[in-house]
Amino acid sequence: LLDVPYLLTFHxxxxxxxLxxxxxxxxxxxxxxxxxDLYQGMNTFTLFNPEGKPILERLYFNRGGVTIHSDLEHLISRDADSLLVTLDLPDVSAEKWNSLxxxxxPGNTISYGSxxxxxxxxxxxxxxxxxxENAAYYFRGNSPKKAFELDNLLITQGWSSYDWNAIFTKPPKYLFDFEKGLSFKVTLNTKEESQFYIFPTQYYPLQLLELDAEKFEFSSDLFFPLENETLRISEMGKDGKLSPPKIFVxxxxxAVPELKSNTVAVFPNKPAGQDSDLNSSMISFQNLEKMQQLDEVLLIQDRTNTRLERLRNSSQGKVDLFTESDPRRSQFLGNYLNSRGYVVNESAGIFSIVARNPNSPNNARPNIYLDGVLLVDFSILYRYQMDIVDYIEINPSGVGGGLMGGGGIIKIITNPFLRQERELxxxxxxxxxxxxxxAKKRFYNPAYSSYSNAFFFKYGTIDWQSDISLTKEGEITFKIKDYGVSDIKLYLEGVVNESEYVSDIIELRLD
Structure with a gap:
């Protein structure tokens, strides 16, 4: 058989x-x-004999194209009762997807044992x-020694998740579609030309669909609804008016499928004739004759307050939710912000705003986000009406806003259909x-009776921050409260430039 060509594959x-x-x-x-010619990261090599049976397999890790940012330059300074940390991430674009x-x-912690x-x-x-053992070692720094050690590890402990014998003898069956979030299918009750609006949710954009008379259904995927969100659909008639649709969704x-697993009995099988060995307390029904019928109790849940609590729990600042009957909807945005710790001036089409008590004397201007977009020019906010504002989040501390957040962070979320809903x-x-x-939960720092004892130094937590923002200059800036701890460790993990890793342990020593 050594004179017949074999097949070598890698994936x-x-x-x-x-080949x-x-x-x-x-x-x-x-x-x-x-x-x-190899793939980035792990490559699985398999050798097939002339009969198509796998006889050898080998794993090889290709570091080419795998970028891991570490050994970051850092700068630390004091800002009132906080510490301002700046980390330099060169060659990283803030416009690409980043998650850090x-x-x-504490520097002497033993709680981070991963x-x-x-x-x-x-x-x-x-x-x-x-x-x-110590798997992170192979990806901290890039040296020929670590590459050699990783290759030896793959030779001794590497294994394939593919069972080729099972694939050849019993091909896998296609049982489920691959899911990315949820999908929904809409079926029309009538076959005629129609237009539909699908209202946006937090992670689903507004959709406008036009269907001809031959199509009586449509579907959509990549739907990631949060708790208490609903799917809202409206139909546009030939006269241009919107109305509730007649559809089936x-x-x-x-539903979550039931987990099929081998169950283990809590108690062993009981031999026959040994019922007296297990004493069970019998339920007495004698007191049922003394029951009384109570008056009906009606429980009503305020969904507005529930949503407000959910928004506040996922926010780093204060949240104002504007209900339909809120009188503040009739005022301008500038008047509202004047009552929330800011000084707003509006004249000649110019909207200017500064914080009354800024975090930095050199920059009192806040960062303002309108529907998730950071505004560079505030002219769009001139005489801005509040009747389409859903809620506003104000973070006066500016945490997460970088050096430009000295005046805090203001996030304005709108819903243009609120105005039309009140009219129609x-x-x-x-x-x-x-x-x-x-929904994303807010992390609360635990409080300790002492920040200088042995328990805190070994097991305590100073802070944890997710979704750290990246500046256009490729810098990470964030604030942590100063508890007087002189030795601090930062464990930084994340993804930048959509596919590059960040993994670093930074030791801070304060005087």
Whole structure:
């Protein structure tokens, strides 16, 4: 069989490449593959004999294209009762998708005992059998020594998640569609030309759909609803007016499937004739004759307050939710902000605003976000009417806003349909969503009776911040409260430039 070509394949779990391999009667064959031809990260090599059976397998990690940012330059300064930390991330674009978090712990902590970091958890753990001691070591720094040690690890502990024998003898069945969030399907009751508005949710944009008479259904996916959100749909008639639609909506998935597993009995099987061995207390029904029928109690939940509490729990500042009957809807935005710790001047089409008590004397101007977009020019806010404002979040501390947040952070969320809803009445229909995602919870720093004892230094937490923002200059800035701790460790993990890793442990020493 050594004179017949074999097949060598390598894949990354998504794509696969192959080439013929000839032994020419020898027991070995040398093949040189440029690293540029390999996949980024883990590559699984499999050798198939002429009958198509896998006989050898090997894992190889290609570091080419894998970028891990570490050893970041840092600067720390004091700002009132807080510490301002600045980290330099060169060659990182703030316009691309970035997600960073930092854990702030005492320098002598023993509570951060994880042997993994984000790169090892994503790039190594799924491919290695058993526990890897100090897996993060292989991805802290890039040296020939670590590459050699990682390769030896893959030789001894590497394993494939593919069972080729099972694939050949019993091909897998297609049972479920791959899911990205939820999807919904809308079926029309009438076959005629129609236009539909699908109202936006926090992670789903507004959609305008036009259907001809031959189409009586449409579907959408990538739907990530949060708790208490509903799907709102409106139909536009030929006269241009909106009205509740006559449709049928189906969601997929609509329920969490039941977990099928081998159950273990809590009690062992009981031999026959030994009922007296297990004494169980019998329920007495004698007192049921003494029951009384109570008056009906009606429980009413205020959904507005529930939503306000949810918004406040996920916010770093103060949140004002404007209900339909809120009299503040009739005023201008400038008047509202004047009552919330800011000085607003509006004249000749110019909107200027400063904080009465800024965090930085050099910059009293706040960062203002309108529907998630950071405003550079505030002229759009001139004589801005509040009748379409859903809620406003004000963070006077400016935490997470970088050096430009000396005047705090103001986030304005609008809903243009609020104005039309008041003018036209109800013109849409709500559809309850069977499954939803939990909203991001706010982290509260634990309070300690002492920040200088041995317990705090070993097990205490100074701060934890997620979704740290990145400035246009490629810098990370955030504030932490100064508890008088001289030695601090920052554990920074995240993804930048959409696919590059950040993993670093930074030691801060304060005088």
């Amino acid at each position: 990354d779990g998504n794509s696969l490449k192959s 013929e391999l000839s032994f020419n009667g020898n027991n070995e064959s040398i093949v040189i593959l440029p690293k540029e 978090s930092v854990s702030v712990l 042997q993994e970091n984000l790169p090892s958890y994503h790039l190594l753990k799924p491919y290695v059998k058993g526990l890897v 189906q969601f997929k998935p609509s 009445g109800e013109f849409y229909k709500n559809y309850d969503i069977p499954l939803s995602f939990s």
